[in-house]
Amino acid sequence: MRFSKDHEWVRVEGGIATVGISVYAQEQLGDVVFVELPAVGRQVKQGDEAAVVESVKAASEVYAPVSGEVTEVNAALADTPALVNEDAEGKGWFMKIRLADAKEVDGLMDAAAYKKHTEGQH
Amino acid sequence: MADPGSLKTTPLNALHRSLGAKMVPFAGYDMPVQYPMGILGEHLHTRSQAGLFDVSHMGQARIVGSDAAKQLETLVPGDYQGLGLGRTRYSLLLDDKAGILDDLMATNRGDHLFVVVNASNKEADLAHMRARLKGVGIEYLEDRALMALQGPAAKTVMAKLSPGSTDMVFLSIRDLKIAGIDCLATRSGYTGEDGWEISVAARDAEALARALLAEPEVKPIGLGARDSLRLEAGLCLHGNDIDPTTTPIEADLAWTIGKRRREEGGFPGHAIVMRQLKDGAxxxxxxxxxxxxxxxxxxxxxxxxxxxxxxxxxxxxxxxxxxxxxxxxxxxxxxxxxxxxxxxxxxxxxxxxxxxxxxxxxxxxxxx
Missing domain, CATH: 2.40.30.110 (Aminomethyltransferase beta-barrel domains)
Structure with missing residues (x-):
């Protein structure tokens, strides 16, 4: 699993990146009450606003950590947005992106580097 | 973000931190936005049990003098000369275009009015009152904290810690001893629930808060849930829902304008208010x-x-x-x-x- 500086995670299998927000990010947001997901088929570039996650208090953008075509979104979040809190790095995934450039993944942080990144934010 | 060092603190700041609150700058104060329970849980707890809110950032003041009600009426459309002893009424500070400078609660305490105004506007409100009110004293109660106990179990808690207080009706005030501490409490709030807003000397604030939080029904509630609770209750937040660009009629707050005040006028923007009452906004x-x-x-x-x-x-x-x-x-x-x-x-x-x-x-x- 790799992480972006904006707190998205990426897990790559067979050229498809599953994307979500980190456990740290969901802790900062608090109770997630709504998730707006991109249309399947949309082309996103690394750093584009790809989704919106809303807590009771505020709406926050979720950026595409990698470029490519959105092939699937997590339909379960429509009825159960709390999955993002309960299992951020598992059942609370947001979308799958067919990688346009696998090298982008190498530029993301590994778990140890990401942990350091979040500790720097306190 | 504001430099935390420049933020003011309430007398409950250390308590918030010890309870694990997430602190944010709000209206120049370092305030708890939520506790470990989270906004959702805090909101639902307040609706089902009781929540304790620190609202010490709000401005508390006294307008002192035999003409206090008459004088306040020159700035607001509320009927304060007709307000009974020990009763509280909501009103609006208006400008000459009937724009809403702030909203406030004022209580008839006999020889003075006890007034609570919003944190963000308190300096401007006090300056406005000092400039415009004649023959009365304006005392800013800087050494007092304010907390709100809200929720259906508030009366259970008050029955225990302040026997005799639960026969108070909505929008009335009383000097009470709560857990043995001298307080001035109104039965009111900003959540749509039953409850009390409690003014207490700053030096006693933490002891009072700890006594209330020691009751099993009571949890500390932050500004996040305060906002979602008041929104569900349909209550305005000055700066969001009402401000100097909105009039009481546009804001659907015509109910705050007393019958006598409509007829007699004598408050800023009276002509505009009357025209909008007649023709609609x-x-x-x-x-x-x-x-x-x-x-x-x-x-x-x-x-x-x-x-x-x-x-x-x-x-x-x-x-x-x-x-x-x-x-x-x-x-x-x-x-x-x-x-x-x-x-x-x-x-x-x-x-x-x-x-x-x-x-x-x-x-x-x-x-x-």
């Missing part, structure tokens, strides 16, 4: 219920079914007790009737919504 504050799951927050544009802009949301978010999004805002009067279908424009997407009556939850005030 061009826009009105209404409840807005999004019909899908997307919250529509402040500044979200509101459109008619053809997509033409008809107004704007001023407060909106997720209502935990409603279990979905809730909002309020201003729409052109022809769309202000409850039941009217409208649309919100959330991040460029038109979403269905309805104009609805507020509050979104049934109030639980103790009217006696």
């Amino acid at each position: 061009t826009r009105k504050r209404v409840g807005i219920k999004p019909e899908d799951k997307a919250p529509a927050r402040g500044h979200t544009p509101v459109a008619d079914l053809a997509g033409a802009t008809i107004g704007e949301i001023t407060s909106g978010g997720f209502g935990p007790s409603v279990g979905g999004p809730v909002a309020m805002g201003y729409v052109a009067v022809q769309h202000a009737q409850p039941g009217t279908s409208i649309q919100t424009i959330v991040r460029g997407t038109l979403r269905p919504a309805k104009v609805v009556k507020m509050p979104f939850v049934q109030p639980n005030y103790h009217r006696g």
